[in-house]
Amino acid sequence: MSDQTESIPGEPASTLDVEAHTSARRRAEQTRVSILECAKAAFNQRPYGEVSLKDIANEVGVSAPLIIKYYGTKENLYEAQLDFTEAADRLSRVDFADMGTHLARLAVTSADDSPNSLVRKLADAGGNRHIVDTLGKVFRQQVVAPVLERVATESLRESSRDAEMRAEAAMSMVIGLALMRRLVTQEYFHEADVDAFIEYYGGLVQCVLDGADTADTADTAS
Structure with a gap:
């Protein structure tokens, strides 16, 4: 006599089969999360x-081939763990009129070893062209794109025509400042000077974000 619990071809999978499949899928997802956390x-x-x-792999307790199965290459894993959304979320809560000063202050005062520092990540890339390109792509998607959207809708010159140019120019100024502070002029930023510099440089960044002439802004302020 045949076992009545044996699956019949064409019949729906048993509850045990479904539960086993669900459990395996859940474990696989948990492993993926653990790999990403360790990679980050x-x-x-x-x-x-x-x-x-x-x-x-050793840190997670899995084999390197399993990581390759999930992500393909080390470069792909690096891209998967990249995440600037925390910085982008904080920036989204800043009033648009204060964004220039906020960005300048971040560039001048953020710790060199901050995990969200694009400059640090670029330095750690070691000249790997693929990683540099990946950093640029993800940073543009997660940080520059939201800034662009706000430039187009909240700036003094609410126009999408040159919003991309203004957003990219402003972010380039901020990243350039962060790079110069890290590599060249760190000694300049003494506590007594830093607030005045942030106000000055932040004003320049805000002019770019707003699409305003610095001369016009100066006339308005006087």
Whole structure:
């Protein structure tokens, strides 16, 4: 006599089969999350070239081939763990009129080892062209794009015609300032000077965001 619990071809899967499949899928998703968390910690702590898939696999307790199965390459894993949304969310809560000063203050006062620092991530890329391009792509999607949208709808010159140019120019000024502070002029930013500099530079960034001439802004303020 045949076992009455045996599956019959064409019949729906048993409850046990469905539960087993669901459990396996849940474990796989948890493993993916663990891999991303470990990858983020590793890439935040060490330069890209010093991190290996084997290191991450050992930390998670899986094999490197499993990471390759999920993400394909180390470059793909790096892109998957990149996340600037926390910084973007904070920026979204800043009044548009204060955005220039806010961005300038971040560029001048943020810690060099901040995990959200684009400049630090670029330095840690070690000249890897693929990683540099990936950083640019993700930063543009997660940070520059929301700024662009606000420029088009909230600036003094509410126009989408040149909003992209203004958003990119403003963010370039901020990233350039962060880079110069880190590499060249850090000693200049003494506590006594920093607020005046932030007000000055933030005003320039705000002019770009607003689409206003610095001369016009100065006349209005006088």
